[in-house]
Amino acid sequence: MKKKNLITAALTGTLITVGVLQSGYKPWEEGMFPLSEIHKLDLKKAGLKINQNEIYNPNGTSLVDALVNVGGCTGSFISNEGLIITNHHCAFSAVQQASTPEHDYLTNGFVAKTHEQEIEAKGLTCRITDSYEDVSDRVLGAVAQVNDPSSRLKLINDAMKNIEVEAEKNDPGIQAEVSEMFIGKSYVLFRYKTIQDVRLVYVPNRQIGEYGGETDNWVWPRHTGDFSFMRAYVAPDGSPAKYAKNNIPYQPKKFLKVNPNGTNEEDFVFILGYPGRTYRHRPAQFIEYQQQFVLPYVSELYSFQNTIMENAGKKDKATEIKLATRIKRNANVMKNYRGKLQGLKGIDLVGKKKTEDAGLAKFINENLEVKARYGSLMTDIDNLYKLINGDAKRDLWLTQIYNSTSLLGVSKNIHIFKTALENQPASQQEAFFTQNLPRLKQFLSGNYASYDIDADQKIFKKMLTDATGFSSAERVNAANIPANGAEGIEKSVEDFVNKAFSTSKLKDSAYVFNTLLASRKSLAAYNDELMVFERAVANQIEVLKPEKDRREGVLNKLMGDYVNVKEKFLKKDFIPDANSTLRLTYGYVRGYWPADASYMRPYTTIKGILEKGTTGNPEFDYPAQIRALWEAKDFGSFAKKDLNDVPVAFLYNMDTTGGNSGSPIMNARGELIGVNFDRAYGATINDYAWNESYSRSIGVDIRYVLWVAAKIDKADFLLKEIGVNI
Structure with missing residues (x-):
């Protein structure tokens, strides 16, 4: 990958020197790195303050063990009782199915103060990455002597299926899936464990969880409390089981520590998640x-x-x-x-x-x-x-x-x-x-x-x-x-x-x-x-x-050749396009200039919610408690001192796309400080191209999540479960 120098940002006339420029470190230009590529990175120089093996350790427990794929989004375990944090919009369909005109959880939100009050999240399962294995030789070996495009594609698909069947036969407790990393070129077998019983624990009022609606969607500044809490359950013997009243909370191998202090501008941050599809290596x-x-x-x-x-x-x-x-x-x-x-x-x-x-x-x-x-x-x-x-x-x-x-x-x-x-x-x-x-x-x-x-x-x-x-x-x-x-x-x-x-x-x-x-x-x-x-x-x-099928077969072969020869031409190896498999991306909390003389600061606050609420747009309506608490400066321990307010959302220059919704944003010590939920409008083209100058992702700040939970919805029991003192 190409490398580029970190910029020194001019903010309101003051030069802020990026503190992580130690040893002349230059970050990757872009990258959603598969597990197999993480060892090639020097995250210590980038700003990581824990051992890199603590992120991914194939021989032991690491942060990736706290990650789940839930309903096409990403989530993370944040307690030893299977508590998951993800986005409000990732739980939306399950909340909709649980709602009726009499119990409109979609509009009013939902808080379960006991395990017994938690509601089945219909249609949602949790998938946990157990291990992976490169099987490119086995897949492509099946078509080494085959030239017909349709036959070639069928044999590739058959080989992938056979590998999956064999893996599941060897370990009935997993779900196997062979993913194409580079079209027509490389294939990896992923082994997943699936939790079938997922329940809704806490979903905020829609005026918080979907604040700004479509007006603000894909837009910065953003003030959306896009978060929700779920819980994973298993059978009493610990095995995956469908929803049943006698199921018990799942105990994950690893859960993330929540850091209620959040971040500051230019802090090193990283994300683990399941980004959907990108197409960076296409003609x-x-x-x-x-x-x-x-x-x-x-x-x-x-x-x-x-x-x-x-x-x-x-x-x-x-x-x-x-x-x-x-x-x-x-x-x-x-x-x-x-x-x-x-x-x-x-x-x-x-x-x-x-x-x-x-x-x-x-x-x-x-x-x-x-x-x-x-x-x-x-x-x-x-x-x-x-x-x-x-x-x-x-x-x-x-x-x-x-x-x-x-x-x-x-x-x-x-x-x-x-x-x-x-x-x-x-x-x-x-x-x-x-x-x-x-x-x-x-x-x-x-x-x-x-x-x-x-x-x-x-x-x-x-x-x-x-x-x-x-x-x-x-x-x-x-x-x-x-x-x-x-x-x-x-x-x-x-x-x-x-x-x-x-x-x-x-x-x-x-x-x-x-x-x-x-x-x-x-x-x-x-x-x-x-x-x-x-x-x-x-x-x-x-x-x-x-x-x-014939065209797909031709495309499969051509794209494999296209990547091969382009790597020779540019004399570098590419990072595979995202394909819903577990990836890492890293960067810094950072604003940007979307247009001339239009600098976007990296934090929004509750004050911005109140300001948007004066426009007359119903999508900017908010619960009255928010204004009352803000005017009383009742921020608890969740205010950011230099803002004298609770930060709601923040920007960072990490490489994300669809599927990264709900991904945990972690600080240099691997602690949860936010939940990814969107990109700025200019970054919608991340699927095709990424550039540090305009590619910004958006997360809900953990301080706002905790403030809403404690002050608006009185969900103190959740803060206690995740080890946060009010």
Whole structure:
């Protein structure tokens, strides 16, 4: 990786010298470091004050043992009774499912003062990384003599699956997963332990946990108390078990010490977590595909969907709660994608990548040995993306259709079940039906959990109208609806959708569960226009699959070669892109200059909450206790002396992305001083590029977490459990 000097920041006319510049230390330019790479770092020179092995020790207990992957986010154990801290938005779906109009935990928050009062966090599990092993030779050895792209990809996937099965057979107590670290190049087997019983302990009022709403999302300054507490439970014998009243709190091998003193500007900090996906090592064509197709299509679609669902939620509180998680997820992606679009254009990343790739092509052509192996690489990449771009609109539509329309999801799950049932020998069909029906009902319950018929119908109409506008080369077969006379295709779409929804019995979940699924006979006899439409969509996906697999196989090989030759060209090793496996990133508490003469300080305070609350925007409403406590200067021991206030959120220059939500922010001694939850707007392009000048992540300060818990929600019992004195 390239190294760069730490800057000396000019803050309000005063030069603050960075204290960690000992021995001329220069930090990495970027990096989400896998466990296997941590030993290559010199974190002591960066500012770490504990032994580096205390972060990750493959032969003993270390800080990584306190980390969990919870619901696609990161969390950390902070007590020996399985207490977990993560983000408010990471618990959002579980809180939504636990809420009713009578017990609206989503709005009012929730505090369980005893273990018995804790609520099941439906849909959430905890996954703990147990160990890892490089299996690249085993995976790639299976395709050493294979050139056909589709066959090659299938053999790679089969090899990965076989390794997983073998690992789980050798140790039934783990879940095995082979992760592709570099596409087509390197593979690592991760062994995980999964805790199935997770419960909600403490979730703050939504006016705290989601303060600023979408107005402030991906924005700094930020004043969001984005935190929540959960607890992991296991069976009395310590084994993983599903939710049961007699389960006991899990005792982790390691839990983090909470430091209530927080941080100061330019303090060394680091994060351990499970960042989702980054695409730093892709060519210009990939970035162009994202910029031209993926980002605008998805952000515009989600904007439309949210308008429809927000209007539907105005009918009653139950509908509002039911649609809340989907609206929140859509809004988060939508703003993120718009930020990425702005960022990509702002730094002209496509142009920069094209320049880099031109230099790479020149390097290939000027070196006979390299040219012999990689001579057609850049042309092959370009030709592949011409094919991908030619189908982009249809492929994106097919990717989004089931998520867009809940009843099509219901249709899909019923069809899959019916097909599997019909493929059984006649003598075994009844047993298959009985055995697998509970699982089908579980899938359907997920479809209906965020379903509203009015929203579903309007969104389906939008999707179908879009599909009818595609060129013949990107035709969606199911959308081949003849024009309704002079009134045209728009009227025909409306008539089709209205008829399909009015006649379908799938819109009634009670009918589906109690009548349709009452027997094999009733299931086999049922059909309607929505199910016919869904079958046409599924059939086209199946027809397109061989070509899609071929392209994936070609891409797998090309990207492996692209990284190999680029490392030769630049004479350096790359850090693998994030892929939801455990990573470390480190840096410093630091502000930044997003624009000329616009310095952003790295801390916000309660005062800022009160200031935003005067704007009239309901997303800046806050509990009245906050003003009363602030005016009384009742900060307890959680004020930052130089601010004379409680710090709410803070900035740092670490390398994070989606999946790092909930990651513990630790100080130089490995103590918890905050919880990561977001990035500044300019850093939404971290998935594609990172730069110290604009890449800033945002965390909720532990002092605000503790202040809210103690002063607002009277959760003193939690502070006692984590060893913090008020």
